[in-house]
Amino acid sequence: MGLTRRDFIKASAAAAAFAAVGVPVVRPKGAEAAEAGITWGKAPCRYCGVGCSVLVGVKEGKIVSTKGDPAGPVNKGLNCIKGYFLSKALYGKDRLTKPLIRKGNKMVEATWDEALDLIASKYKEAIAAHGPDSVAMYGSGQWTVQEGYTASKLMKGGIGTNNLEPNARLCMASAVVAFMNTFGSDEPMGCYDDLDLGDTYVLWGANMAEAHPVLFSRLIDNKLKHPKVKLIDIATRKTRTTKMADEYIPMRPQGDLAALNGIIHVILRDRLYDEGFIKEHVNFKRGKENAPYGLKDKEAFNETPADVKGLSFEEYKELMKQFTPQWAEKMSGIPAAKIEELARVYGDKSRKVNSLWTMGVNQHSRGVWVNNLIYNLHLLTGKICRPGENPLSLTGQPSACGTAREVGTFAHRLPADMVVMNEAHRKKTAGIWGVDPNKISAKVGLHTVEMFRAIDRNEIKCIWIQCTNPFQSLPNLNRVRKAAQARKAFIVVSDIYPTRSTEVADVILPSASWVEKEGVYGNTERRTQQWFKMIEPPGQAKEDTWQLIQFAKRMGLGQLFPYSEKGMHREIWEEYRQFTIGNGKDLAPYQAYTKVRGLRWPVKPDGKETRWRYTEADDPYVKKGEGIKFYKAPGNKVNVWFRPYEPPAESPDKDYPFWFSTGRLLEHWHTGTMTGRVPELKRAVSGATIELHPEDAKKLGIRNRDLVRITSRRGSIVLPAEINGRSTPERGSVFTTFFDETKLINELCIDAFDPLSKEPDFKKCAVKVKKA
């Protein structure tokens, strides 16, 4: 019996897997014929911030196959389990295909013209009556660079308001502020190569095995090959990551602030620091303390230069004397001896130490401070800007870096590290945009939490949401949902499926997704990746850039977007690129990205990428002989900040005795708009559960799968208990995920936020737990 077409497909599958592990196999003749008719194109994965490269196979206008891209340096031919759902995510039965307009309680079909005319009339009406700051736009780190750039130009340069925010405020804002106040430039000095080259990895509250599986696999590969490699998991919950760690160090919520200060205390006390590095590169600073938690509307807190005090190294050492390991133990629950040990790990000159973190540190009422303290460890020991030893802030969304941060779709930002408060920055931006510099407002717009509170206060009259699901993902969700349901603002939502946000919309617009359009994403390691359109979007769905430009035309702002129909994505790129040239964030011409699997900026004049910033070994902005130069920081000196311990906004007490934390898991992504569509995912992990420590469960008389009522001061939900499942929280705390659209978990979450980054703390509030 001869080989069937199916056998050849299987041979191709095996060959691809062998190639990915470095074993070349020749496919049998016929395998290629079996794949005949499939056209392959490259694209970054649609899901997380890791930025894996995928080969997408299209046949007769439909995606029929995907491969981990063997030429992709991030993932080297392999995808995580979410790779199974890449293509299916676009083919759900309930895809939005027509514009819909609210008529009372019903959404009725409309033409694009009707929908866009209505939106423009509402925006014009609000602006005429209440000024440009009465309207807003809320986008996402899933926006392509072109989409984010168009939105920014439209809102900041056209309408004249800075009320533009990305959902990255809920995700990365704390990391951004710390990059800026430490290094004077956003985004990491290191890159993923450090995962292969280092020998010590300290994870600060990050479940990398589930949230960043492909990167975790790289780290584990390194560990399996090199026995010296050590993985230390400091967390509030035992996870899949813990299973692979050499050591698990349980920590109390908010304990990171104390533990880090304790470790720094020991490094200073025992002279484990690098004096030469400190002398050459470091300033010591003390900022504003006793910060509020943002729980009151319009509560203002800023750390202006007048609030910052310079310190000498001696003064800094003196201040740090209070944070003894014994004190750190009391505050963090990590034994003093362990604090001493961690200091020696960071201080060990024979070890290449990396710190890794993500939401545990960023979604934190003192998230900027924790970021600052992690940088302190690396700056004091000089373990930074060297291959294999760096701090690496991991991101959550595919273009949180490329779009939200680099294009600058935050209420205070402009492209390439510039800000609206700076007159020179506004002038430069206005020059490239071809608008009057006075059009760009110097007033910082509303940050995310305040933006949605402002709907409740009747101050925001119109808001357009693209590519994200705030009416599921915001904290203290009841307040914002009630405000929306009371129709306090005119709400437009562009998305690909019905969500908990489209259900409160006045207009729903059907969007094109991923390879249904052309775009660029930028990942965690400064890698910019381009893809072309490969398939048509369904029905009348249109890409977000098109939607914004059609709206702009109706607002009388069409002249800001003079792009050709065919070359639009390239033309937007080349315009945006001007912002990046010559300031250390250099991007390449569009053409360059069409051929490669991304380039890490700054891209050098010869077209090559930069793996490590600020070092003469790689960064084109550092001359030979200069060694390490932090050329984006004032005076080329970076800041080590004194940041003390301050408690979270809400801690367990007699009435609400448990810590409540939320997070992600492997099989779902964000609010489940794409992964929730996929029935098999729903089967593998059907809905949200509440994880409890077995001893807590026993005390409460709760058995596995029992229904449990969890109540905070803001809301109450019922979830099945998960005991001894994939992960186990520490005693006294419970954990759940936020992807499940049938359970609005965030109704429980407090809307306290970091005073500097305005990023909410989704990881800490107090709840009571009872068998339902």
Add this chain to the structure above:
Amino acid sequence: MPVSGIVVTCVPASAESVALKLAQLKGVEVHGVLPDGRIVAVVEADTVDGEVELVSGLEELAGVVSVQLAYHNFEQI
């Protein structure tokens, strides 16, 4: 019927026993075990749903570190 090519990373000492377990599963073919503990396998099922159920199950096996996907064909074949 969809087909996928996967790489199962194991704790090296467990690779042989994991490979044996995989080989016994309906819809999983083990194509090779590498000296570093990685297993190359082909998964097929009636639906993508079935494939994912299989693969999710593999993640829970003792000794398995991770399961990654190299190739996925879900054309009607």
